[in-house]
Amino acid sequence: MTEPVTEPMTGPVSPSVVLVGPMGAGKTTVGRVLARRWGVAVRDTDADIEADAGKPVSEIFVDEGEAHFRELEKAAVAAALASHDGVLSLGGGAVLDPDTQVLLKDHAVVFLRVGLADAVKRVGLGSARPLLLGNVRGRVKQLLDERTPIYEAVARFAVETDGRTPEQVADDIEERLGR
Ligand SMILES: Nc1ncnc2c1ncn2[C@@H]1O[C@H](COP(=O)(O)OP(=O)(O)OP(=O)(O)O)[C@@H](O)[C@H]1O
Ligand SMILES: O=C(O)C1=C[C@@H](O)[C@@H](O)[C@H](O)C1
Numbered sequence: 652m653t654e655p656v657t658e659p660m661t662g663p664v665s666p667s668v669v670l671v672g673p674m675g676a677g678k679t680t681v682g683r684v685l686a687r688r689w690g691v692a693v694r695d696t697d698a699d700i701e702a703d704a705g706k707p708v709s710e711i712f713v714d715e716g717e718a719h720f721r722e723l724e725k726a727a728v729a730a731a732l733a734s735h736d737g738v739l740s741l742g743g744g745a746v747l748d749p750d751t752q753v754l755l756k757d758h759a760v761v762f763l764r765v766g767l768a769d770a771v772k773r774v775g776l777g778s779a780r781p782l783l784l785g786n787v788r789g790r791v792k793q794l795l796d797e798r799t800p801i802y803e804a805v806a807r808f809a810v811e812t813d814g815r816t817p818e819q820v821a822d823d824i825e826e827r828l829g830r
């Protein structure tokens with residue numbers, strides 16, 4: 652007699668939370684705090700792209716250009732949404748892609764809000780963020796103005812980060828998620 656074959660029960664995999672927001676909002680930092688608290692893995696699409704390409708985002712912008720980076724980003728976000736079940740932080744511009752916007756509708760997306768002054772303080776003057784080169788304050792303002800409506804549209808809710816520590820931001824997210 653042959654034993655019946657039983658398949659393991661596997662449900663669809665989905666991140667517990669997806670963090671979006673501008674550069675300096677704290678997506679990477681707050682993502683790490685939440686993942687540590689919940690005992691889950693954290694994933695960051697900028698880091699995934701850098702690992703695959705074998706170089707920093709800033710070098711991809713210089714060598715291949717922003718349009719190529721956005722293609723890599725779109726694929727990295729789709730892969731992470733489909734396969735990661737911990738905390739997921741997206742690059743600041745990932746929400747610009749219309750297909751990504753559609754995918755995000757099925758996820759617990761949280762917008763980390765940051766104002767101009769705190770964003771500028773946090774990103775500093777380093778060269779790791781290629782879109783800010785030249786005029787950090789002016790570029791941050793432009794990106795905040797252009798993208799805030801998109802972050803608001805894709806997110807289930809927003810949390811304020813100005814003047815608050817990453818731990819306080821994480822507290823707010825837990826409260827809003829009921830965790
Ligand atoms: N709530 C906060 N208060 C003060 N500093 C913060 C806060 N959140 C993050 N930071 C600091 O700001 C800097 C940027 O944070 P982080 O890299 O997490 O931002 P990000 O949203 O992931 O940016 P990017 O889109 O460029 O990846 C880091 O030095 C971090 O330590
Ligand atoms: O806001 C953006 O467009 C970016 C944010 C970073 O996370 C990186 O993905 C890259 O520097 C571009």
Ligand SMILES: [Mg+2]
Binds near residue numbers: 697
């Ligand atoms: Mg980040």
